[in-house]
Amino acid sequence: MSIRRRTFGFGIALCLVALLAIGPAFGEYADVVLNKRAEKEGVRPVIYPHWFHRIRFRCKVCHSELGFKMRAGGNDITMADIMDGKFCGMCHNDEVAWGLEHCHRCHSGLPGLETGIRGGGKSGGPGLY
Numbered sequence: 015m016s017i018r019r020r021t022f023g024f025g026i027a028l029c030l031v032a033l034l035a036i037g038p039a040f041g042e043y044a045d046v047v048l049n050k051r052a053e054k055e056g057v058r059p060v061i062y063p064h065w066f067h068r069i070r071f072r073c074k075v076c077h078s079e080l081g082f083k084m085r086a087g088g089n090d091i092t093m094a095d096i097m098d099g100k101f102c103g104m105c106h107n108d109e110v111a112w113g114l115e116h117c118h119r120c121h122s123g124l125p126g127l128e129t130g131i132r133g134g135g136k137s138g139g140p141g142l143y
């Protein structure tokens with residue numbers, strides 16, 4: 015009996031932890047669509063998988079050291095800057111991660127997607143692209 019009760023309590027504790035973790039910033043877990051220029055310039059919108067990166071690096075690597083503002087669409091990112099080794103190009107350089115020749119890995123969104131958050135609990139949800 016006491017063991018069962020303890021297991022139950024533990025289950026509740028886990029749920030609370032999960033809720034707390036999800037609460038503050040859905041954006042942390044979602045994908046970010048970057049399409050201020052891409053489609054106008056003839057390439058597909060960029061899908062940036064935030065969670066994929068976030069579990070590999072600390073927040074401050076990108077949001078303070080690399081200077082990414084913490085808002086979907088908040089950065090003015092150009093392909094020229096990336097090729098100069100800024101933004102995504104800090105890592106996608108064949109050293110930290112695969113290089114810029116793999117255009118389609120980043121430019122993977124379906125035409126028509128607007129810059130902003132996709133999935134992770136906010137409007138939209140997975141399956142839109």
Ligand code: HEC
Pocket residue numbers: 048049050051052053055056057060091092093094096102103106113114115116117118119120121
């Ligand atoms: C590591 C990710 C990544 C890779 C790889 C990549 N791009 Fe981009 N690219 C971006 C991002 C992010 C933007 C900015 C998107 C926006 O806001 O419209 C962008 C923007 C662009 C633009 C819009 C105009 C401009 O100059 O900003 C063009 C054109 C473009 N990329 C072409 C390419 C081509 C061609 C390749 C392959 C040789 C490539 N990209 C590879 C991430 C990438």
Ligand code: HEC
Pocket residue numbers: 039040041042046048062064067068071072073074075076077082083084085086087088089090131
């Ligand atoms: C590898 C780089 C990287 C790491 C690590 C990273 N982020 Fe981000 N984050 C980004 C980029 C890129 C964007 C999109 C910026 C844009 O659209 O211009 C973003 C966007 C965001 C947003 C905006 C979402 C919205 O709803 O507008 C939040 C909040 C955020 N990050 C929080 C975090 C937190 C908290 C961590 C650590 C737990 C973290 N990020 C780690 C690169 C990163």
Ligand code: HEC
Pocket residue numbers: 060061062063066067070071075076080101102103104105106110111112119120
């Ligand atoms: C701090 C370093 C860092 C930055 C900045 C960064 N990436 Fe990455 N990215 C990585 C690493 C590491 C991987 C994993 C590479 C591998 O699996 O070989 C990765 C993988 C990816 C993937 C593939 C995800 C998957 O499911 O396999 C995409 C797409 C991607 N990055 C896009 C971007 C875009 C777009 C930007 C800029 C907005 C960006 N990255 C900025 C380090 C970074």
